[in-house]
Amino acid sequence: MQQACTGDRFFTFYLLDGFALHGFSAAVEALRLANDVAGRPVYDWLAVTADGQPAVSSCGMRIAADRSLAEERDRLLRVAPPRCIVVCGGRMAPPPDRALEAWLRLCGRNRLALGSFASGLYPLARAGLTDGRRCAVHWEHFPDFSERFFTAKARQTAFEIDGSLYTCAGGNAPFDLFLRLIEADLGTDTVNRICEIALRERLRETGERQRLPLQARLGTDNAFLIRVIEQMEANLSEPLRLTALSPASGLSRRQMERLFRREMGRTPARYYLDLRLERAHLLLLTASQPIIEIAMACGFSTASHFSRTYRERYGCTPQQTRLAETARRRAGGRGNAPEMEHERHVA
Structure with missing residues (x-):
C-alpha cells in the first residue's frame, strides 16, 4: 500500500x-x-x-x-x-x-x-x-x-x-x-x-x-512504611538485611514487623521477597536474558533457590513462564481469537 x-x-x-x-x-x-x-x-x-x-x-x-x-x-x-x-x-x-x-x-x-x-x-x-x-x-x-x-x-x-x-x-x-x-x-x-x-x-x-506515587500504590500514607519500602525497591539486586532497614526507617525491628503485618498483611521479609519475585516475573516476560542472570539481578544467589521460591509464588517454574509467554506472543497475544484487519487511511 x-x-x-x-x-x-x-x-x-x-x-x-x-x-x-x-x-x-x-x-x-x-x-x-x-x-x-x-x-x-x-x-x-x-x-x-x-x-x-x-x-x-x-x-x-x-x-x-x-x-x-x-x-x-x-x-x-x-x-x-x-x-x-x-x-x-x-x-x-x-x-x-x-x-x-x-x-x-x-x-x-x-x-x-x-x-x-x-x-x-x-x-x-x-x-x-x-x-x-x-x-x-x-x-x-x-x-x-x-x-x-x-x-x-x-x-x-x-x-x-x-x-x-x-x-x-x-x-x-x-x-x-x-x-x-x-x-x-x-x-x-x-x-x-x-x-x-x-x-x-x-x-x-x-x-x-x-507510576503513581508510592503512597497511592500502597494505599497508605504511613511515612515509616513508605521509607522502608522505598529502600527495598532501590535494593532488589543486592537485598539489604532487615537490620540495616530498621535504623534508617526510625523503627526498631519489632516495630517494623508489627507495622508490616498490620498494613501489608505479611512480614517485612516476605514483602521484600515478593518484590524481588515480581521483578523477576516481569523480566521473564519482557527480557531475553538467561534465567540465571535474571535470578542474580533479583538478588538470588542460586538458580535452584530462585526456581523453588518462584514456583511457590506463581505455581510454575521460571522456564514454564517464559515458554508460556513465547507461545502467547506467537498466537498474537489473544490465544486463538480470529485476527482482525484494520486499514489505516492517511488524513
Whole structure:
C-alpha cells in the first residue's frame, strides 16, 4: 500500500512485531487532531515494516504497511526526509535486527530526529543512538535495559526529549510527547484546543513520573512504611538485611514487623521477597536474558533457590513462564481469537 505524503511535516512509524496499538494510535491521533484544528494537512505519516507486510500488534490487530524497510531506506537517499522516524514497540524487548539498526544509524548520520515507544527503544540503543542521552524507559523494561545499555541515561519517566531524540515509555504518553512537538510547531493555543477535543485535562511535562506515587500504590500514607519500602525497591539486586532497614526507617525491628503485618498483611521479609519475585516475573516476560542472570539481578544467589521460591509464588517454574509467554506472543497475544484487519487511511 503506497501512500503519498501531502502534509508539511511527516513522520515515519516503524512497527515492530507485537507493537502496542495504544501508543501508536495515540501519536497518530495527536497528529490528526492537529490537522483538524489547523484546518489544513500540516502533518502526515506512514507506516513501515521489515518486509512491507501488515504489522501485527500486541492485541492481534493488523496495521497495513505503506512501505518495506528497503523501500524506505532507498527513498531516504532520494527525496526529502521525514520530520522524525519513530520505532514503535510493545511489552517484549525485540531481538537484534541488523538491517533496522543499520538504517537507524544512517538516519542518525543524516541528522534526522529519532524516536521510540516502549520497547522500540532497544533498536535505537543497539545502534548506539542513545549513548549519553536521556531516554524514557518503561518501568517493566528498566531493570533489563539499564543493565544492557549502561551508557544511556535511562529514566523511568513518561517521555523525554533530548535534542533530536524523542523517547516515550508507552501507554498514553505518546499523546503527550506528540503534543509537545505540535506545540513547538503550532503554538500553545492549538495544543489547548486539541486537549479540549480529546477531553484531556492536562498535558504532561518532559520528565514526569510514569507510576503513581508510592503512597497511592500502597494505599497508605504511613511515612515509616513508605521509607522502608522505598529502600527495598532501590535494593532488589543486592537485598539489604532487615537490620540495616530498621535504623534508617526510625523503627526498631519489632516495630517494623508489627507495622508490616498490620498494613501489608505479611512480614517485612516476605514483602521484600515478593518484590524481588515480581521483578523477576516481569523480566521473564519482557527480557531475553538467561534465567540465571535474571535470578542474580533479583538478588538470588542460586538458580535452584530462585526456581523453588518462584514456583511457590506463581505455581510454575521460571522456564514454564517464559515458554508460556513465547507461545502467547506467537498466537498474537489473544490465544486463538480470529485476527482482525484494520486499514489505516492517511488524513
